[in-house]
Amino acid sequence: MTPLRQSHELGLVLCRTCGLAVSRAALKADLRCPRCKSRIEHRTPFSTEMTLAFLIAGITLYIPANLLPVMHTSGLPGDADSTILGGIFEFWQSGDWDIALLIFIASVAVPFTKFIAIGLLLFTVRKNSRWQQHQRTVLYRIVEFIGYWSMLDVIVVALTSALLQFQLLGTAEPRAGIAFFCAVVVVTMLSALSFDPRLIWDRRT
Amino acid sequence: MSAAPTPPSEEELPTPAVRSRTWIPRLVWVVPIAAAVIGISLLIKNWENEGPRITISFLTGEGVQVGKTLVKYRDVTVGHVSAVGLSADHQTVLVSADLSKDAASLLKADTQFWIVRPRIGVGSVSGLDTLLSGVYIGMKTGAATLHERQFVGLENPPALSHGPRGRELQLHAARAGSLAIGAPVYFRQFQVGRVIDENLLSDGSTRVTVFVEAPYDGFVKPVTRFWNASGINVKLGADGLNVQTESLAAVLAGGVAFDDGPTDAVSAADDIQGDFTLYKNETDAMAPPDGEPHYVRMHFAQALRGLDVGAPVEFVGVNIGSVVAVDLGYERQDKSFPVIVTAKVYPRRMGQAYAVLAAQGKTESEETLAAFVGTLVKRGLRALPRSGSLLTGKLYIALDFLPASPRADFDASIRPLELPTVNGTFQELEANIGRLVKKVNDLPLEQIVADLHTDLKDLHETLSELHVRTLPNAEDTLSALHRTLDSADRTLDVESPLQRGLAETLLESRGTLQAVRELADYLDRHPDALLRGRRPQKMPGQPAAASSEANP
Numbered sequence: 001m002t003p004l005r006q007s008h009e010l011g012l013v014l015c016r017t018c019g020l021a022v023s024r025a026a027l028k029a030d031l032r033c034p035r036c037k038s039r040i041e042h043r044t045p046f047s048t049e050m051t052l053a054f055l056i057a058g059i060t061l062y063i064p065a066n067l068l069p070v071m072h073t074s075g076l077p078g079d080a081d082s083t084i085l086g087g088i089f090e091f092w093q094s095g096d097w098d099i100a101l102l103i104f105i106a107s108v109a110v111p112f113t114k115f116i117a118i119g120l121l122l123f124t125v126r127k128n129s130r131w132q133q134h135q136r137t138v139l140y141r142i143v144e145f146i147g148y149w150s151m152l153d154v155i156v157v158a159l160t161s162a163l164l165q166f167q168l169l170g171t172a173e174p175r176a177g178i179a180f181f182c183a184v185v186v187v188t189m190l191s192a193l194s195f196d197p198r199l200i201w202d203r204r205t
Numbered sequence: 206m207s208a209a210p211t212p213p214s215e216e217e218l219p220t221p222a223v224r225s226r227t228w229i230p231r232l233v234w235v236v237p238i239a240a241a242v243i244g245i246s247l248l249i250k251n252w253e254n255e256g257p258r259i260t261i262s263f264l265t266g267e268g269v270q271v272g273k274t275l276v277k278y279r280d281v282t283v284g285h286v287s288a289v290g291l292s293a294d295h296q297t298v299l300v301s302a303d304l305s306k307d308a309a310s311l312l313k314a315d316t317q318f319w320i321v322r323p324r325i326g327v328g329s330v331s332g333l334d335t336l337l338s339g340v341y342i343g344m345k346t347g348a349a350t351l352h353e354r355q356f357v358g359l360e361n362p363p364a365l366s367h368g369p370r371g372r373e374l375q376l377h378a379a380r381a382g383s384l385a386i387g388a389p390v391y392f393r394q395f396q397v398g399r400v401i402d403e404n405l406l407s408d409g410s411t412r413v414t415v416f417v418e419a420p421y422d423g424f425v426k427p428v429t430r431f432w433n434a435s436g437i438n439v440k441l442g443a444d445g446l447n448v449q450t451e452s453l454a455a456v457l458a459g460g461v462a463f464d465d466g467p468t469d470a471v472s473a474a475d476d477i478q479g480d481f482t483l484y485k486n487e488t489d490a491m492a493p494p495d496g497e498p499h500y501v502r503m504h505f506a507q508a509l510r511g512l513d514v515g516a517p518v519e520f521v522g523v524n525i526g527s528v529v530a531v532d533l534g535y536e537r538q539d540k541s542f543p544v545i546v547t548a549k550v551y552p553r554r555m556g557q558a559y560a561v562l563a564a565q566g567k568t569e570s571e572e573t574l575a576a577f578v579g580t581l582v583k584r585g586l587r588a589l590p591r592s593g594s595l596l597t598g599k600l601y602i603a604l605d606f607l608p609a610s611p612r613a614d615f616d617a618s619i620r621p622l623e624l625p626t627v628n629g630t631f632q633e634l635e636a637n638i639g640r641l642v643k644k645v646n647d648l649p650l651e652q653i654v655a656d657l658h659t660d661l662k663d664l665h666e667t668l669s670e671l672h673v674r675t676l677p678n679a680e681d682t683l684s685a686l687h688r689t690l691d692s693a694d695r696t697l698d699v700e701s702p703l704q705r706g707l708a709e710t711l712l713e714s715r716g717t718l719q720a721v722r723e724l725a726d727y728l729d730r731h732p733d734a735l736l737r738g739r740r741p742q743k744m745p746g747q748p749a750a751a752s753s754e755a756n757p
Binding site: 046049050053054057058060061063064067068072074081183187190194 | 231
């Protein structure tokens, strides 16, 4: 099988916004996509650096997000500050294993997967690895996709706080942890977006 | 710029544009740095605020809420409850609390914790804010040097939660009366402290701990006397009705008052170290120290209705003790039932007499007292019941000198001392009145009344006779007398002829008398004239007489 030809070999540049393959020769000096007028570059500059920066920020923020309580509930059963892990533990112990699992996947598994996936992508790109280039592209797509769904616990807290306001019977209030969770999601999404998947296929020799 | 006609090499085109923006994408590193800074600052803050976690056990966890219930020291929040659970034996509630770091130094081995709930007492209302805010855990640091993380919570808040400066004093009393924790302590009707604790000691007496705030604790001296100021003291004395109370709160909640006692009487038991006796009332407190009581026994051969236990024993009118028992005895010899009265007396209350006693015996032993009483009995000391009040009929025991009483034997070796007795004056008075009444009863009253009636009738008759017969005659006699007096009056008048005649007669008789005197004088000088007759007289009076005398 003949190796795939790279875009620069064909003198083409891809617009990441609208997907138009532009001939390099046709590009104007301002490097705008002739169709959608967005910036067009052969490879997004500083892509790996920005991805790495956001990834590190995400991992850093993930620590207080888990240590600090995300929600404060008070009511007849008592007052409680719950962290994500504590909440999962409580749900699991009280028998609600399904809810525990859901929260675990949304709040722990997904962010972790994202950290590992982005880290893996960055590592392989830096190494100019030709390992599993296709699968890595699929992995990137998945990371980009599940980014939206990592907001699940943030939404849960937002909904609970909005709905559970019965004063004496029970109230729920968001706590600082959820802001960090939100930041983690945002930063990891930015990290994923900063990554230029085209780098997966580059191999500088 | 225009596009190159020939396909350019890939590096050629973007180079100038890219270089100009190199620093902008690098700004993205601000994000992880900021995240790290926030994370680290949170960690540092958390670590800095990370105080000790303590566990307090309470009997109930009423109102304690995780995260919401605060731990307060001097009304400042120093922590919050992080968990509430039961102990392993389900007997107590274990409340875990996270305290701030600066509160760690307050956690001594004797630090006290209690749940602050609204309390409404007579003396004070406290914790009303907890009605709205929910309960909180109060805290009072201790003095111990050991630090502790496990505490046993108090069920009732300590009376002094803020440790003001002052002095704690222990008051000992047989019974605490109506004193309550938090009851006020007064010095001259000025509140200077509070009762902070009450304990029932193993010997059954009570120990009341009071706290006197600075600077009033300076008023507590070795001679200070404490007394129970509860209630109202109503005294009916010679100067009228005297109602005394410290304050309305003291009436309701009780109270303790103190003041300087008699300065010359320093009791060894009361010292400035903080142990004082709590007296029943001010009178007791201010009385000179009684010393050891001595017991005396008296046999009365008469009924003593109205003599109660506690009735005073008075020595020449001075209260020196009280009756402690009234028993009925039995005498085999004459098969009588004497009343045996046991009383305790305080010889110290006899004042100067005691001083004499002390000088005699040096110590207040039973022997010296017995000897002393022996001499008193020889001089006529007798115990007798007396009526304290005619209204109530209550009796007291009086020890008085009755030299006229029959001689009594006094055995100084009997313990307790046996005092000779005589029957009470009131009883004698009663007997006399009885005899008097009997005599009155024996009088022939009816006979007397009948005689009196006859006599009165006679008198009446006599009087009526006097009226009818004697009085008219008397009237005639009186008018006759009047006439006689009238004529006498006229006769004696100055203008009456009798009077005038009398005056003339008197005048004449004076002339006559003068002549007689002249004659007598002449005869005296010339006794011969009686024989020769009167000689012619040249010179009247003395010269003639002198010449006549010189002649012979």
